[in-house]
Amino acid sequence: MQRLFGLLLALGFGTAVAAPAAEYNPVRTYPISIGPETSRVIVGFRATSNNSVTQAITRSRAQRVVVQAKTTDADVTALVQRVGISMAKSRQVTPSMHVIVLKQTLYGADVETTLATLRADPAVEYAAVDQRRYIQTMPNDPLFVASTGASGQWYMNTPSPSTCVPNGTTTLCDFAATDAVSAWALSTGSAGVIIADVDTGVRFDHSDLLRAGLGTGGRLLPGYDFVSQDENPNTGSLLGTYLVANDGDGWDPDPSDPGDWVSTADQATSLFASCTVEPSSWHGTRVMGILGAITNNSVGVAGMTWGSWILPVRALGKCSGYDSDIIAGIEWAAGMSVSTTATPVPNNPYPADIINLSLGGSGSCSPAFEMALKAVTNLGALVVVSAGNSSTAVGSPANCSALVPGVIAVAGLRNVGTKVGYSSFGPEVGISAPAGNCINTTGACLRSIDTTTNLGATTPGQNSYTNQTNSNLGTSFSAPIVSGIAGLMRSVNANLTPAQLVTRLKNSAAPFPSNPDTTYVCPNSDPTTGECSCLGTNQCGTGMANALGAVDAALAPIAAVSFPGSYTANTAVVFDGSGSAAACNRTIASYAWAASGGLTIVSGASSKQATVMGTGTLTLTVTDSLGATDIATITVGATSATTTAPTSAGSNACLTAVAVNPQAPTITEAFAPTPVGPTVTSMLTVTFNNPNGFALTQSDFIETLPSSLSVSGTGSTTCGGTTVSLQAAGSSVALTGAIIPANGSCTVTLPVSSSTANTYTNSIPANALTTGPAGGNTATATASVTVTAPVAPTVSAAFAPASVSTNTKSTLTITLSNSNAYALTQATLTDTLPSGVTAATSAAAANTCNGTLTAGSGTETLASATIPANGSCTITLGVSSTAVGTYTDTIAANSLTTAQNVSNTASASGTLTVTAPSHGGGALDWLDLTFVAGVLAIARRQAWARSVAGRRFPIQQ
Numbered sequence: 001m002q003r004l005f006g007l008l009l010a011l012g013f014g015t016a017v018a019a020p021a022a023e024y025n026p027v028r029t030y031p032i033s034i035g036p037e038t039s040r041v042i043v044g045f046r047a048t049s050n051n052s053v054t055q056a057i058t059r060s061r062a063q064r065v066v067v068q069a070k071t072t073d074a075d076v077t078a079l080v081q082r083v084g085i086s087m088a089k090s091r092q093v094t095p096s097m098h099v100i101v102l103k104q105t106l107y108g109a110d111v112e113t114t115l116a117t118l119r120a121d122p123a124v125e126y127a128a129v130d131q132r133r134y135i136q137t138m139p140n141d142p143l144f145v146a147s148t149g150a151s152g153q154w155y156m157n158t159p160s161p162s163t164c165v166p167n168g169t170t171t172l173c174d175f176a177a178t179d180a181v182s183a184w185a186l187s188t189g190s191a192g193v194i195i196a197d198v199d200t201g202v203r204f205d206h207s208d209l210l211r212a213g214l215g216t217g218g219r220l221l222p223g224y225d226f227v228s229q230d231e232n233p234n235t236g237s238l239l240g241t242y243l244v245a246n247d248g249d250g251w252d253p254d255p256s257d258p259g260d261w262v263s264t265a266d267q268a269t270s271l272f273a274s275c276t277v278e279p280s281s282w283h284g285t286r287v288m289g290i291l292g293a294i295t296n297n298s299v300g301v302a303g304m305t306w307g308s309w310i311l312p313v314r315a316l317g318k319c320s321g322y323d324s325d326i327i328a329g330i331e332w333a334a335g336m337s338v339s340t341t342a343t344p345v346p347n348n349p350y351p352a353d354i355i356n357l358s359l360g361g362s363g364s365c366s367p368a369f370e371m372a373l374k375a376v377t378n379l380g381a382l383v384v385v386s387a388g389n390s391s392t393a394v395g396s397p398a399n400c401s402a403l404v405p406g407v408i409a410v411a412g413l414r415n416v417g418t419k420v421g422y423s424s425f426g427p428e429v430g431i432s433a434p435a436g437n438c439i440n441t442t443g444a445c446l447r448s449i450d451t452t453t454n455l456g457a458t459t460p461g462q463n464s465y466t467n468q469t470n471s472n473l474g475t476s477f478s479a480p481i482v483s484g485i486a487g488l489m490r491s492v493n494a495n496l497t498p499a500q501l502v503t504r505l506k507n508s509a510a511p512f513p514s515n516p517d518t519t520y521v522c523p524n525s526d527p528t529t530g531e532c533s534c535l536g537t538n539q540c541g542t543g544m545a546n547a548l549g550a551v552d553a554a555l556a557p558i559a560a561v562s563f564p565g566s567y568t569a570n571t572a573v574v575f576d577g578s579g580s581a582a583a584c585n586r587t588i589a590s591y592a593w594a595a596s597g598g599l600t601i602v603s604g605a606s607s608k609q610a611t612v613m614g615t616g617t618l619t620l621t622v623t624d625s626l627g628a629t630d631i632a633t634i635t636v637g638a639t640s641a642t643t644t645a646p647t648s649a650g651s652n653a654c655l656t657a658v659a660v661n662p663q664a665p666t667i668t669e670a671f672a673p674t675p676v677g678p679t680v681t682s683m684l685t686v687t688f689n690n691p692n693g694f695a696l697t698q699s700d701f702i703e704t705l706p707s708s709l710s711v712s713g714t715g716s717t718t719c720g721g722t723t724v725s726l727q728a729a730g731s732s733v734a735l736t737g738a739i740i741p742a743n744g745s746c747t748v749t750l751p752v753s754s755s756t757a758n759t760y761t762n763s764i765p766a767n768a769l770t771t772g773p774a775g776g777n778t779a780t781a782t783a784s785v786t787v788t789a790p791v792a793p794t795v796s797a798a799f800a801p802a803s804v805s806t807n808t809k810s811t812l813t814i815t816l817s818n819s820n821a822y823a824l825t826q827a828t829l830t831d832t833l834p835s836g837v838t839a840a841t842s843a844a845a846a847n848t849c850n851g852t853l854t855a856g857s858g859t860e861t862l863a864s865a866t867i868p869a870n871g872s873c874t875i876t877l878g879v880s881s882t883a884v885g886t887y888t889d890t891i892a893a894n895s896l897t898t899a900q901n902v903s904n905t906a907s908a909s910g911t912l913t914v915t916a917p918s919h920g921g922g923a924l925d926w927l928d929l930t931f932v933a934g935v936l937a938i939a940r941r942q943a944w945a946r947s948v949a950g951r952r953f954p955i956q957q
Contacts, residue, residue: 039105039236040130041114042324042368043079044097045069045123053095057335057351057379064379066336069096069125076100079124083117088236091228091324094331094338097368099130099324101236119367126367131396132320133361139295139302141208143450143465150467151446153301154415155434155481156180156547159510166416166517169439169446175417175513176434176544178481180304183488183547186555188295189305190491192655194221195291195483196333196352196381198326198359199284201225201257201314204698204772206285206463208293208300208452212309213660214775219292219303221350221660222694222773223255223312226329227321233270243271244317248722251343253695253739254772255314257284261458262319275319279457284312286472287358289452289465290480291487300465301451304484304547308491309658311352316359327372330355330383334376346742349693350658353490356483357385357397358476365400373397377406382490382498384483386475387411388424391530399428406498408505410482411540412475414531415439415447417513419540421530423475425522430502431509431541432534433481436473445471449481485547489554493583495650496554508553509543511535557582557624558649559632569638575618577632578608581649582624592621599636612636620645662774663691665699665740667764667781671752673869675786676822677900678755681712682785684762686748688719688769690740697721698772701735705752706760709785712753719746740771757789790900791819793867795829795891797910799879805915806882809840812889812910814875816849816896818867826899827851827865833858833879834887837912843878867898881914888912 045051047069057064076090076098086103093099106114111129118127146152157177164173202220204211210218227245229238242248243266247258259280266272292303292310315321315329328338335351355376373383387409388395398409412423412435419425420435438445448471455461455470466472486501496504512535522532522539534540560579567573575593582588593605597616604610612618618634618641632645666689671682686703690696699719705711715728723737728750740746754760761784767776794817799810814831818824827849838857839845845855851865853875860877867873881887888911894903 037105037107038111038129038131039102039234040322040324041100041102041118042093042097042126042128042130042327042366043076043100043118043124044126044368044371045071045075046125047096055337066375066379068094068337071096071098072341073098075123079118079121083121085114085117092340092342093324093328094336095340096125097324097327099322101231103235105234126371128323128366128368129363130322130324130368131361131363131366132322133316133326133359134320139306140298141293141295141300141302142298143301149444149469150450150465151448153450154447155449156302156304158182162513162515165515172415172439172446174415174447176413176415176432178433178485178545178547179549180485180547183485183551184306186548186551187488187491189292189307189487190655191307191309191657192494193305193308193354193487193490194311194350194352194658195305195308195354195356195487196311196313197284197287197291197356197480198313198315198329198333199287200260200281200316201255202284202288202312203257203282203454203460203463206289206452206454208297208465209285209288209310210294211773213662213773217294217297219294219308219310220288221309221311222253222697223314224329224332224345224348225252225255225314226325226332227251227314227317228325230271242722243269244319246318251345252722253346253742254697255312256698257282257314257454257460259456259459260316260318266318272319280454280459282454282456283316283358283476284314286451286453286466287356287476287480288312290449290477291356291484293452304481305487305491308487309350309660311348311350321359323366323368326359327368330357330372330376334379334381336375336379346693346695350660351379352381354382354384354483354486356480357383358479360386360388360395360398362390363396365396365403369397369400370403373400373404373407377404377498380498381406382486382501383407384479384486385409386479387426387429389422389474390424391422391525392424394424394426394428398424399426401430402428406502408482408502409541410475410478410545412436412478413540413544416517417534417544418516418518419522419525419532419534421525422473423478425532425539427538429539429541430506431482431543431545433478433545435475435478436471438471438473444468445473448472449477451477482545485545485550488547488551491655492551493554493558493653494655495558495581495583495653497646500558501554504553504556505545505550506542508546508549509541510546510549511543512540555583555586555626556628557586557588557622557630558646559620559622559630560646560649561620561632561634561643562647563634563641566640570613572602572611572613573636573641574609574611575620575634575641576609577620577622579646579648580620580622580630581651581653583628584654586624586626586628586653588622589625590623592623594619594621664775664778665690665696665769665771666779667769667777669762669764669781669783671762671783671785673822674784675788676753677790677820677824678757678787679753679899680787680822680825681751681753684750684752684783684785686750686764686781687745688738688740688747689745690742690774692774693742694773695742696740696771696774699735699738699740699769701733701738701748701769703733703762703764703768705731705733706762707731708756708758709752709754709760709762711750713751715748715750717746717748719748752785754787757787759784759786788821790822790824790898790902792902792905793818793824793827793896793898794906795896795904795908797831797889797891797908799889799910799912802911803913803915804880805917806884807880809843809878809880810912811843812877812879812912814891814908815872816865816867816874817872818869820869822869824867824898824900824902827867827896828861828863828898829865829875829891829896830859830861831875831889831891831895833860834889834912836883836885837879837881837887837889840878840880845875845877847873847875849873849875879912881912884914884916886911886913
């Protein structure tokens with residue numbers, strides 16, 4: 001397995017990279033790779049007319065369509081057989097993507113040879129190593145401004161003037177500050193924008209984040225968890241454990257962060273052998289606080305956006321996460337289906353407009369990442385990726401920005417605008433933003449990127465904020481600054497495509513300082529600190545992210561031009577700019593066409609359409625109602641023209657707010673059966689219904705049964721959740737940690753009973769059920785069970801036939817009758833036959849009471865029987881007697897007992913008459929039979945004599 005080169009997170013308790021003398025910036029980094037190595041390969045299948053499935057995804061901007069290959073494990077088996085690869089197993093991740101686990105780990109050139117073999121197969125769209133990726137970190141919110149022990153959110157403030165001269169810790173010049181405070185005068189963000197963060201998950205209970213739609217001002221949408229089950233690093237076999245996920249299961253609808261600490265004991269196992277011992281990072285909670293902490297709530301910190309929704313997508317567990325899980329999270333965040341037969345996943349009801357990736361590792365942009373990023377950007381999602389903390393080349397997937405126009409890589413800056421020592425850099429970087437730096441060599445970290453966090457060293461503890469002693473550094477936190485700025489841009493002009501957002505972000509960046517505090521110019525870095533000036537280089541992007549400039553740029557109109565695909569030389573050609581569009585709440589005020597070279601404008605120089613002749617360069621300048629402009633440039637050839645401008649700028653500049661109004665769960669309940677007798681069990685079934693398109697996680701239910709009604713056995717639940725627990729005893733019922741499926745339901749079933757006759761109504765009040773994403777039930781639920789005093793059963797007995805001769809069988813039938821509306825259980829009856837009557841050996845005793853019947857020669861005993869509601873059951877026994885007489889079988893009162901403490905109150909009897917055998921009529925006896933046998937013998941002799949009389953017999957010689 002190829003390990004990657006650096007974490008993109010820096011924490012106050014992190015492990016330092018090369019120790020700088022002038023500034024202490026503790027950051028995490030990823031393991032160093034010794035060369036290509038893998039035992040896992042991602043394969044994406046090509047969509048064809050025979051296997052493609054089309055999915056329509058509705059976004060705030062428009063409806064988009066994505067086409068994927070629909071494949072199964074059989075496709076993988078056929079592929080490896082065709083190409084001759086030894087596969088240990090495979091796992092389907094999305095409809096078109098599978099992970100192949102090889103029987104042997106490949107090294108060096110064998111890795112690329114195997115990938116080339118797979119890529120050459122016509123069914124394969126891409127093949128790549130499944131690598132591991134690692135984490136990268138004037139409102140009234142009190143921590144927005146500096147306070148004792150905290151530097152405040154300096155990175156959102158107005159930049160220091162260019163005349164500022166840094167002087168150690170005495171004069172701090174924040175040239176890299178993003179001026180979000182000025183941008184907020186133009187937009188604080190729209191509720192029509194959704195920003196996803198693919199990360200370690202989030203603490204939903206942080207008071208400056210909270211769940212959306214519950215009346216608390218919370219920003220967090222439900223999200224999903226894509227961290228898989230543990231696999232043997234050598235064989236790929238499932239281990240049945242979830243140590244990396246650390247939450248007890250694999251993919252699930254709860255992206256809560258359980259903590260990602262790595263202990264010494266962890267490090268001693270094969271799963272974590274290459275990991276560093278470290279406490280929990282709460283990385284996703286930190287990133288999401290920068291993206292969109294609740295702002296103007298007089299609590300904690302401010303977010304870059306105040307109104308946009310944040311979608312937590314968990315794909316990183318303890319130490320790292322696999323590319324396959326990360327890609328699944330990215331595609332799901334954009335609205336693509338990742339559901340498979342083996343792992344059904346509901347589609348994301350809130351497709352993201354912006355996807356933040358504060359993660360990465362070493363290596364080039366893999367084909368798997370490239371295809372996934374192209375798919376989501378084509379759907380309209382901008383992808384922002386941190387460049388990395390390796391102090392060297394930009395990591396992956398940030399370096400995919402060179403291949404995918406809608407992806408932007410972000411490098412990290414010191415507060416003074418130079419590249420911070422730990423940040424990766426290179427031509428793939430599109431822009432730079434503050435990453436945090438301590439300035440001091442020891443002590444307080446003066447320029448931490450302060451945000452939300454949790455104080456638990458392992459499992460969740462107290463929610464809190466970073467500060468000068470619990471610092472927050474890393475390019476992980478440069479990326480969400482830029483993602484937040486992009487959210488402000490999209491809020492004012494939703495027509496901007498991902499590629500256009502990237503262009504305007506880069507073009508609006510503030511220039512790097514002209515008076516850097518270092519003489520080293522990137523890519524040449526200070527050998528001690530790693531710092532270098534970005535001025536005049538192509539190593540840190542076009543400049544420093546500037547929120548005000550970016551929102552201003554987004555407010556400019558979009559010039560669009562359409563024209564014929566080809567035309568006849570030396571003829572007039574019409575170019576149409578009517579597809580141009582202004583930003584939200586603005587209109588296009590004017591069109592201005594200009595020509596140069598050998599091109600002449602025949603007509604329409606100030607109209608939507610211009611007619612031109614000749615060849616040369618044509619420009620269209622569109623001006624909106626507030627004077628903002630955009631220019632489209634067209635190269636006009638003799639028979640065709642080219643431009644990078646769109647043919648249509650779109651028609652949805654103003655966003656419609658995404659309604660986040662989770663519907664409250666509902667509860668129904670029922671008893672069965674009802675009525676029942678005292679101490680008889682009735683099953684209470686409580687059903688939790690979820691009308692939402694997302695699962696309801698963190699669901700708890702508490703209720704108390706009516707007095708005198710109690711749980712009489714072990715209850716059960718169909719609700720999912722690795723931590724789900726049902727505790728039911730006496731009259732108390734408690735369900736915790738449950739998951740109610742999306743657009744589905746689950747149940748709690750309890751056996752209940754009462755010893756007292758009455759009608760019991762179980763009332764479930766509002767909010768007896770509470771859930772994370774949708775609150776509690778708002779409607780009550782009731783169900784009743786009636787416990788009635790039982791009516792005594794009756795017993796009857798009869799012989800059939802009622803009269804027999806000696807030694808002849810008669811059948812004794814004892815009938816047990818129940819007039820109650822419920823069954824009488826544990827019924828017991830013993831009957832003693834009259835003296836002289838015995839059970840017949842030729843016919844077995846039987847019963848229809850579902851009980852145990854034991855029959856001796858003179859008694860029969862029924863035990864553990866059930867007499868059905870409003871019905872009866874029987875005992876049957878063959879009997880006979882050797883003596884003539886009249887015999888009465890008497891069943892005394894109270895001979896029949898039941899669990900309901902009722903017995904037969906009346907006795908019952910049946911009479912059998914036994915007679916002597918008959919000789920003169922009636923039934924044949926043995927004398928009759930002897931006489932008949934004699935007569936038949938005489939008749940046979942006479943018939944023989946007649947037949948012989950007329951025969952001749954030859955003489956025997």
